[in-house]
Amino acid sequence: DTGVSQDPRHKITKRGQNVTFRCDPISEHNRLYWYRQTLGQGPEFLTYFQNEAQLEKSRLLSDRFSAERPKGSFSTLEIQRTEQGDSAMYLCASSFGLAGGTDTQYFGPGTRLTVL
Amino acid sequence: AQSVTQPDIHITVSEGASLELRCNYSYGATPYLFWYVQSPGQGLQLLLKYFSGDTLVQGIKGFEAEFKRSQSSFNLRKPSVHWSDAAEYFCAVGAFSGGYNKLIFGAGTRLAVHP
Numbered sequence: 001d002t003g004v005s006q007d008p009r010h011k012i013t014k015r016g017q018n019v020t021f022r023c024d025p026i027s028e029h030n031r032l033y034w035y036r037q038t039l040g041q042g043p044e045f046l047t048y049f050q051n052e053a054q055l056e057k058s059r060l061l062s063d064r065f066s067a068e069r070p071k072g073s074f075s076t077l078e079i080q081r082t083e084q085g086d087s088a089m090y091l092c093a094s095s096f097g098l099a100g101g102t103d104t105q106y107f108g109p110g111t112r113l114t115v116l
Numbered sequence: 117a118q119s120v121t122q123p124d125i126h127i128t129v130s131e132g133a134s135l136e137l138r139c140n141y142s143y144g145a146t147p148y149l150f151w152y153v154q155s156p157g158q159g160l161q162l163l164l165k166y167f168s169g170d171t172l173v174q175g176i177k178g179f180e181a182e183f184k185r186s187q188s189s190f191n192l193r194k195p196s197v198h199w200s201d202a203a204e205y206f207c208a209v210g211a212f213s214g215g216y217n218k219l220i221f222g223a224g225t226r227l228a229v230h231p
Contacts, residue, residue: 042208042224043160043206045218045219055214095217097215097216099215101215102217104150104162106162107161107162109159110158
């Protein structure tokens with residue numbers, strides 16, 4: 001098992017550009033989460049997928065953000081018209097959970113976004 | 117509202133000394149509690165978790181944590197710290213709703229280890 005992987009690890013972009021991040025979860029994990037971590041803070045929940053269905057979006061996820069998980073495998077997080085306030089580490093986590101059951105999340109290495 | 121407080125932003129200990137990192141949570145139901153460690157520029161690694169049962173849980177790297185419901189605490193301990201333990205430590209509570217856990221993290225405690 002290779003763990004959760006994220007690509008790219010670092011992204012530098014100019015304000016107003018679009019960026020897309022990819023997360024590959026641990027195989028057979030049905031749950032996938034995205035979090036955002038700013039400097040000096042703990043991660044904050046952004047969104048959750050159960051298989052391919054996006055079941056919750058935080059109010060932190062403005063209209064410029066969109067996430068997908070086609071076929072319930074990898075996931076992408078896209079930010080349109082980036083702003084300097086989007087600069088952060090974007091973390092993906094995956095887990096296996098039975099219906100109604102709790103889970104343990106395993107995190108990827110993150111994608112660090114810098115918006116100039 | 118659900119929240120996690122880690123009162124200590126920075127802690128410095130000498131190698132070989134004991135360690136205790138504090139964590140207090142606010143959560144209305146039975147909490148699912150976690151400790152994660154993050155090295156610079158890296159993702160989070162799970163150290164240990166508490167779901168139910170024995171309130172003293174053992175984790176990796178010689179860490180343990182004790183759940184105290186009366187104090188709403190889940191403090192992390194290690195009897196003898198190694199230089200490689202220098203990192204940032206995050207306590208989290210699983211806000212279990214709708215059949216899944218979204219984690220609510222504290223702001224973290226940065227641990228420095230003196231030789």
